[in-house]
Amino acid sequence: xxxxxAPDPVVEAYKKNLDRSLIRQNLxxxxxxxxxxxxxxxxxxxxxxxPGRRIGTR
Amino acid sequence: MTDFKGxxxxxxDADVEFILVGGVxxxxxxxxxxxxxxxxxxxxxxxxxxxxxxxxxxxxPYLRGAPPGxxxxxxxxxxxxxxxxxxxxxxxxxxxxxxxxxxxxYDALRPHAVTIQVFEVECxxxxxERLIHVKRAAGRPKDLETVAELEAILEERRRLEQH
Numbered sequence: 550x551x552x553x554x555a556p557d558p559v560v561e562a563y564k565k566n567l568d569r570s571l572i573r574q575n576l577x578x579x580x581x582x583x584x585x586x587x588x589x590x591x592x593x594x595x596x597x598x599x600p601g602r603r604i605g606t607r
Numbered sequence: 608m609t610d611f612k613g614x615x616x617x618x619x620d621a622d623v624e625f626i627l628v629g630g631v632x633x634x635x636x637x638x639x640x641x642x643x644x645x646x647x648x649x650x651x652x653x654x655x656x657x658x659x660x661x662x663x664x665x666x667x668p669y670l671r672g673a674p675p676g677x678x679x680x681x682x683x684x685x686x687x688x689x690x691x692x693x694x695x696x697x698x699x700x701x702x703x704x705x706x707x708x709x710x711x712x713y714d715a716l717r718p719h720a721v722t723i724q725v726f727e728v729e730c731x732x733x734x735x736e737r738l739i740h741v742k743r744a745a746g747r748p749k750d751l752e753t754v755a756e757l758e759a760i761l762e763e764r765r766r767l768e769q770h
Contacts, residue, residue, distance in 0.1 A: 557743075563755030572756070572763050575637040581725045584611045587634045590641050591608045 609699030612726040614645055617698065619728040621662030624650040626713060626720045627732040633753060635723060636735045637760045640753065644700035650713040651705050656686045666696040709744020735761055
């Protein structure tokens with residue numbers, strides 16, 4: 550059993566700004582749906598990077 | 608883009624003993640953060656290394672970020688000589704670890720892993736509490752934000768269990 554760690558002030562500060570609605574939404578999804586959403590996010594990130602790379606090579 | 612289905616199927620069809628860790632394990636537990644590669648801890652037995660080599664060979668594994676044309680051979684001898692491998696494959700980027708900071712080897716992590724069923728395969732994923740422990744042990748600044756999200760997921764999960 551993993552022992553709980555002492556609270557880290559940096560982690561606690563990050564937690565205050567988390568969008569918990571996104572977490573709750575994800576917890577409603579199946580594992581496969583979570584991985585499919587990640588693939589969709591990867592596809593979107595690649596789409597955004599493509600024009601960025603074109604600008605960089607000009 | 609990572610073909611999770613293809614990658615997980617390749618590993619499980621070959622009976623490779625591995626545990627998902629890192630960003631993909633976080634996604635499995637409910638993280639919404641973007642991760643680009645699959646991190647897995649593999650068992651360092653000769654039999655498992657042979658299975659791992661066989662499983663990935665058709666997907667052209669190569670050292671990620673290395674210039675093309677290096678004399679890199681994906682075979683059991685290479686894996687036996689090394690420990691951790693940062694690979695690119697036809698089905699996506701894969702980081703293979705013989706052991707990880709704060710978690711150790713496959714055998715040390717196995718009691719903390721959970722069985723998941725996804726894309727019609729069954730595989731092991733590091734449990735949420737141990738994943739938090741490992742991320743904390745890694746101690747990298749970028750991991751602290753991930754730890755915050757994972758701890759929030761744990762809190763939300765406990766809240767759901769109480770209701």
